[in-house]
Amino acid sequence: MENVKDNLSEELKALICKLSDIKYCNVVCSPSNEIEEIHVLAGTDRNIKQMVRDIQSAISARFGINIDYKVISIAQISENDFKDVRLQLQGISVKNIDNSIEAIVTLIYEGQLYEGKTIRVKTRNNKFKAIAEATLLALENYLKIAQTFYVEDIRAVAISSGELCTCVIGYIVDGKEELLSGCSLINSDESEAVVKAVLSAVNRKISTIS
Secondary structure, three states, X not given: OHHHHHOHHHHHHHHHOOOOOEEEEEEEXXXXXXXXXXXXXXXXXXXXXXXXXXXXXXXXXXXXXXXXXXXXXXXEOOHHHOOOOXXXXXXXXXXXXXXXXXXXXXXXXXXXXXXXXXXXXXXXXXXXXXXXXXXXHHHHHHHOOOOXXXXXXXXXXXXXXXXXXXXXXXXXXXXXXXXXXXXXXXXXXXXXXXHHHHHHHHHHHHHHHO
16 A cells, blocks of 8 residues: 555546546645645536546545545646647567667557667666667657657556556756656556556657647
8 A cells, every 4th residue: 555655646647637528637745645736637528617526536436535626726728729649559579689678669650650779788677768768769759859858767666456667757858857757557568568657758748849
């Protein structure tokens, strides 16, 4: 249960973003894991009061936490003004070469393929880093930029139902640094979970810069 609490804000964000008409979400928790703020960007198809009730109900059902509606703020934006770029995973190749790991990640968007490749010394954590870095290189190929994203941290965290891949991705533009976080449950394929965690961290940022 301790590890679940450590990742409460990320699990809340993942849950809220699954709700109808919600595009983006950010959750602010105190050091003691009290939910202080929930910020949501949503479409205009649904009533704000209904979305607030949905968020309260989902959090109560999933985590047993009762949320005051006052901590929830929702901004709505028309779909015509909203460009949601979502690159999808097309393929992953991970090869052991002597004492090294070679990772190749291929992403797809609107029928176009974008590939990233990196090599690291062979350890489990470096395997995660190699896959994450290859994913970021593929993203940079899509954006036609270089040396903008980097892996600040990535690891597997134990939770009550298994393991969660969590990552922090750095984003630098015009000398300013921003940290983006993402996560994905590790099921049968931990390599796929790494890519999905990275995409969950950066896909929304890409929507604003592509």
